[in-house]
Amino acid sequence: MRTQVGIVGAGPAGLLLSHLLHLEGIGSVVLENRSREHVEHRVRAGVLEQGTVELLDDTGVADRLRREGLVHEGVELRFDGEGHRIDLAGLTGGRTITIYGQQEVVKDLIAARLRDGGDVRFEVSDVRLDGLTSDRPRIGFTHDGRAETLECDVVAGCDGFHGVTRHAIPAGVLTEYDRTYPFGWLGILVEAPPSSDELIYTHHDRGFALCSLRSPRITRLYLQVRPDEDLDAWPDDRIWDELHTRTATKDGFELNEGPVLEKLVAALRSFVVEPMRYGRLFLAGDAAHIVPATGAKGLNLAVADVRVLAQGLVRFFERGETDLLERYSETCLRRVWRVQHFSWWMTSMLHRFDAADVYRHRLQLAELRYVASSTAAATTLAENYVGLPL
Numbered sequence: 001m002r003t004q005v006g007i008v009g010a011g012p013a014g015l016l017l018s019h020l021l022h023l024e025g026i027g028s029v030v031l032e033n034r035s036r037e038h039v040e041h042r043v044r045a046g047v048l049e050q051g052t053v054e055l056l057d058d059t060g061v062a063d064r065l066r067r068e069g070l071v072h073e074g075v076e077l078r079f080d081g082e083g084h085r086i087d088l089a090g091l092t093g094g095r096t097i098t099i100y101g102q103q104e105v106v107k108d109l110i111a112a113r114l115r116d117g118g119d120v121r122f123e124v125s126d127v128r129l130d131g132l133t134s135d136r137p138r139i140g141f142t143h144d145g146r147a148e149t150l151e152c153d154v155v156a157g158c159d160g161f162h163g164v165t166r167h168a169i170p171a172g173v174l175t176e177y178d179r180t181y182p183f184g185w186l187g188i189l190v191e192a193p194p195s196s197d198e199l200i201y202t203h204h205d206r207g208f209a210l211c212s213l214r215s216p217r218i219t220r221l222y223l224q225v226r227p228d229e230d231l232d233a234w235p236d237d238r239i240w241d242e243l244h245t246r247t248a249t250k251d252g253f254e255l256n257e258g259p260v261l262e263k264l265v266a267a268l269r270s271f272v273v274e275p276m277r278y279g280r281l282f283l284a285g286d287a288a289h290i291v292p293a294t295g296a297k298g299l300n301l302a303v304a305d306v307r308v309l310a311q312g313l314v315r316f317f318e319r320g321e322t323d324l325l326e327r328y329s330e331t332c333l334r335r336v337w338r339v340q341h342f343s344w345w346m347t348s349m350l351h352r353f354d355a356a357d358v359y360r361h362r363l364q365l366a367e368l369r370y371v372a373s374s375t376a377a378a379t380t381l382a383e384n385y386v387g388l389p390l
Helices: 012-023 036-041 050-058 063-068 102-115 236-247 298-319 328-350 358-373 375-386
Strands: 005-008 028-031 047-049 070-072 074-079 082-087 097-099 119-121 125-130 138-143 146-151 154-157 175-191 200-202 209-213 218-225 260-274 281-283
Touching: 005 012, 012 028, 012 102, 012 298, 028 138, 036 102, 047 050, 047 298, 050 063, 050 097, 050 298, 063 102, 074 358, 082 358, 082 375, 102 119, 154 298, 200 236, 200 328, 209 236, 218 236, 236 260, 260 328, 298 328, 328 358, 328 375, 358 375
Parallel strands: 005 028, 005 154, 028 119, 074 200, 154 281
Antiparallel strands: 047 097, 070 097, 074 082, 125 138, 138 146, 175 218, 175 260, 200 209, 209 218
16 A cells, blocks of 8 residues: 555544645545544543634534534633633633534544545554655554555654554654643533533632533533542542532532433643654654643644644645654644643642642632732633634
8 A cells, every 4th residue: 555644543633634635635544443433432622722623614624613612702710619700702812712522523524534535444453663764654554354554655643642653763762751640530421501601610629620511411520539549439429519519609609410421530641752753753642742631732732733744744745845844843842832831830720739738729729819810810821721823
C-alpha cells in the first residue's frame, strides 16, 4: 500500500488531519485499533473553544454541531456557598464556548471521511513503525487477519497517550515533563436536565466539584476523589449526597437528579514531550501532551496541533518546502505550554490538595475572590478558557 500521509489513530486529531489534507488534495490512510462503534461512543470532552468550532465550520463538518451544540457565554466559579459568573463573551469581545461531545465530533468526521471516499481502517493490530528517519517511512499492521505494509512520505502519530507512535521513537530523543496530581475525578453521566445554563466550577472544603452537561437532557457531574478510588465505595446515593453538599449555595441551589448512565474514575495528570517530531514522524494531540481536564483543553489542543501540521504538509507536498514542518514542534509547543499553565492554574486554584494544609486553602480562597472581583483577573481566565486564536 502507498499513500502520502499515514495517520495512526482515528480520534479527533487523526480524523481531522485526514479531512484537512483531503480538502487540499493530499492522500492519507487512517489506522485505528478500536472498532468504529467504540470510537464513536466513548464519552470524552465536551467543551469546544470558539477557534475549534470555527475551524470545523470553515471546513464543512459543523452542520450538526451548529444545530445541536449549546453555546455558552459564561461559566460560574462557586466558593463559600456563593456563585460568581465569569462573563466569557463580555470579557473577550464576544468569544464563546460550545458544548458538543467529543464523540459527536468523531461521528461527524468519520461520516465526512467515508462520504469523501477516505480510507479509514478500524480494528487494526500489531502496528509497527519503521524507517522514520528516511524519506519513505513504513507502517506495518494487521487488518482482517492479513499483514499489511503502508508506505508513506510522512507519519502522523495521533494515537493518544497509550499509543505506539511515541514509543517508536528511540530512547534519549524525547524529553518528558510529567506531573501526576494527588487526586482524580469521579464522573457520572446522568439522564437529567442540567441544573444550570452554564458550567459550575466549585471549590469546597471537601473537594472540587463540577456541574457540566452534554445536552439539554444529559448532565455530566464530577467529584474530586482519590486517584485510586474504588467505584464500589461510591453507590449512587453517596455520590448524590456529596454533590449536594459541595454544590450547595446560600440561596438554595437545587441539583437535578436522575438515573446514572455511566460512572468512572479518572486520574489527573500533566504531560509533555519535546520535541513533537522525530524524522518523518509528527506527534499530535494526546500522543504528545496531556492536560488535566479542569481547563477543558485536551480536544482543543489536539485540533490546534493538526491545524499547524496540515499547513506544514500542504506546503511540503505542494512546493517541496519543509520550513513549516521543521518548525512544527516549536510552533505547537508555544501553545502547549500556555495551555499547560492555564490547566495547572485552574486545577491548583479549585482542588483541595491536603485537608490539613489550612494555609494553602486560604490562599486558594484569596485567589478565587480576586478572580471573581477583578476585571483583569477574570479576563485572563476568560481569554484562556474560550481559547487563544488558532
